[in-house]
Amino acid sequence: MLSGELADELRAHLFPGDGLEAAALLLCTVTGERRQKWLGREIICVPHTHCTRRPDFIKWPGEYVEAAIDRAAVRGDAVIAIHAHPGGLFAFSHADDESDHLLMPAIRAGTDRMAGSAIMIPSGAMRARLYEDDRATPVDLVMRAGTDIEAWWNDEATASGSSKPAMAFTCDMRTSLARLSVCVIGVSGTGSIVAEQLARLGVGEIILIDFDSIEERNLNRILNATLADIGGLKVEMFADAIRRYRSDCEVISVPRSVATREAVLAACEADILVSCVDSAEGRHVADRLSAYFAMPLFDVGVAIPTEPLLLGGRRIVEVYGRIDYVYPGGSSLMDRGVYDAALLEAEYLARTAPQALAKKIADGYLLGMPEEAPGVITLNMRAASTCVMELIARLFPFRQFANETHARSIFMLAEGDEDVFAESQFKYGSRFPVGQGAAEPLIGLPALAEQRRDA
The missing domain is CATH 3.40.50.720 (NAD(P)-binding Rossmann-like Domain)
Incomplete structure (x- = not known):
């Protein structure tokens, strides 16, 4: 769950207009017993100039992951690593899988909590997945609560994009x-x-x-x-x-x-x-x-x-x-x-x-x-x-x-x-x-x- 303000801040950083991938870390409060929810609380933006960026690849320094882990530890937050797919691919690529295989265990070890990764496409739509061990579990719903309420369901998504909202009254x-x-x-x-x-x-x-x-x-x-x-x-x-x-x-x-x-x-x-x-x-x-x-x-x-x-x-x-x-x-x-x-x-x-x-x-x-x-x-x-x-x-x-x-x-x-x-x-x-x-x-x-x- 993201506030409109936080989602807009994240989108502005991930898509600066140059068509290259960008990255950020989202600190989340995990709440709920019957229905678990991850609430976006704070964004740590990885500076574009500190990354190796291409249209379909990004490499960023580990110091920002360490900073996110340190900040998350203060409140017991969980960390989600997010990067952009400027080409519009609304799916996790093989390169994303390999990156998560290295990054997620490090975040879990540092926070002693589940960790997550997410992608965003230029429209602002997001998909996310969580790691409690080495296996990824898709997040059912990513929601943005702003002037509009946008809901992106994992099982309705395809590689070409998220599903559009249903027509009202149908x-x-x-x-x-x-x-x-x-x-x-x-x-x-x-x-x-x-x-x-x-x-x-x-x-x-x-x-x-x-x-x-x-x-x-x-x-x-x-x-x-x-x-x-x-x-x-x-x-x-x-x-x-x-x-x-x-x-x-x-x-x-x-x-x-x-x-x-x-x-x-x-x-x-x-x-x-x-x-x-x-x-x-x-x-x-x-x-x-x-x-x-x-x-x-x-x-x-x-x-x-x-x-x-x-x-x-x-x-x-x-x-x-x-x-x-x-x-x-x-x-x-x-x-x-x-x-x-x-x-x-x-x-x-x-x-x-x-x-x-x-x-x-x-x-x-x-x-x-x-x-x-x-x-x-x-x-x-x-x-x-x-x-x-x-x-x-x-x-x-x-x-x-x-x-x-x-x-x-x-x-x-x-x-x-x-x-x-x-x-x-x-x-x-x-x-x-x-x-x-x-x-x-x-x-x-x-x-x-x-x-x-x-x-």
């Missing part, structure tokens, strides 16, 4: 989605609709995270929920519903708050995150998950602000939905003002010292009006559908304009308007490190650190 798209894992955080008003659409579209694995139980007041907006489900866990109900029509879908239910160690470790094994929460804390965790585990993130929110009337009562000011797409190394939800430190603190006070917020109205969907069972499923449907359409657009581009222009979409139903915001309109704050994986404390939050077990 059976081929469903086949591609069947190979991906998507984590949905929050399985309520918008989350249940997002999860339903992902399941019906054919996503192969869906991880559901929600700590809450179903209440009668939820039945008007949580898909598949019935009177018989009241009191049961949302994730268990929804997982059972998916299994009734998708025997081929792996559904993993996590009945925990996303702000728990168990939930974070489950979420990080997905390929893509979708945040459907209604709290600043939930979005803060999703933000950190996206950066630390180099995962693309889609966040959806809805609101119906109201205002008082002079003669009493209230009126609706607007009915709106917001969809943000965040990629590792880009602007975060916090950078974009979706939440801030003050809101995080307010939520903390509400949990630990509710008397400190006694003067604040507990707002729900209708801001300023307490509503136990608001009729908002139509709004939720619109927002959830827009969110999933954004996911499709990133994986299977169909727009007649660049996806970069749609970092955020906001629709306003009362006004009858829709605004879009480009990634360049948001200031990147470098808030969270990219590709750190499960380093302690988990996602940089001391509360999620692994508890020490005293002997």
Whole structure:
């Protein structure tokens, strides 16, 4: 898994425009137990002038391998040696095999970890393989998470190049989605609709995270929920519903708050995150998950602000939905003002010292009006559908304009308007490190650190 920024840096070095091979070393954080992922964290570029370079050959000094081993040892990283194939050969050559036979044992011995090698062609597509011993094991998927989400599957590649993304909305798209894992955080008003659409579209694995139980007041907006489900866990109900029509879908239910160690470790094994929460804390965790585990993130929110009337009562000011797409190394939800430190603190006070917020109205969907069972499923449907359409657009581009222009979409139903915001309109704050994986404390939050077990 590579952030768009790291992949672009790597491509710029490997293809300087002279048609000759070039090399680099990628330091990776290895994470995940059920689904192992190698997260690109740092690139060590081998200077072109220090190499013997030809269109189909490269020789580079061992001092850069030693530097990579030394740097990797500090954090326990793994090392992948990468070189360019400027001629476009999207396969490992016999010369590559011979080079790996000499290089991989040296890297494994120096890091005491698996090592890898990879090739990149001018389009930026990559193939990789790992060495635990003398045998090479192909990496199933290399993914670049930037303004577009590019997925290069090993078994779909040929020597002439990588397969093109499937056409959106076709059976081929469903086949591609069947190979991906998507984590949905929050399985309520918008989350249940997002999860339903992902399941019906054919996503192969869906991880559901929600700590809450179903209440009668939820039945008007949580898909598949019935009177018989009241009191049961949302994730268990929804997982059972998916299994009734998708025997081929792996559904993993996590009945925990996303702000728990168990939930974070489950979420990080997905390929893509979708945040459907209604709290600043939930979005803060999703933000950190996206950066630390180099995962693309889609966040959806809805609101119906109201205002008082002079003669009493209230009126609706607007009915709106917001969809943000965040990629590792880009602007975060916090950078974009979706939440801030003050809101995080307010939520903390509400949990630990509710008397400190006694003067604040507990707002729900209708801001300023307490509503136990608001009729908002139509709004939720619109927002959830827009969110999933954004996911499709990133994986299977169909727009007649660049996806970069749609970092955020906001629709306003009362006004009858829709605004879009480009990634360049948001200031990147470098808030969270990219590709750190499960380093302690988990996602940089001391509360999620692994508890020490005293002997």
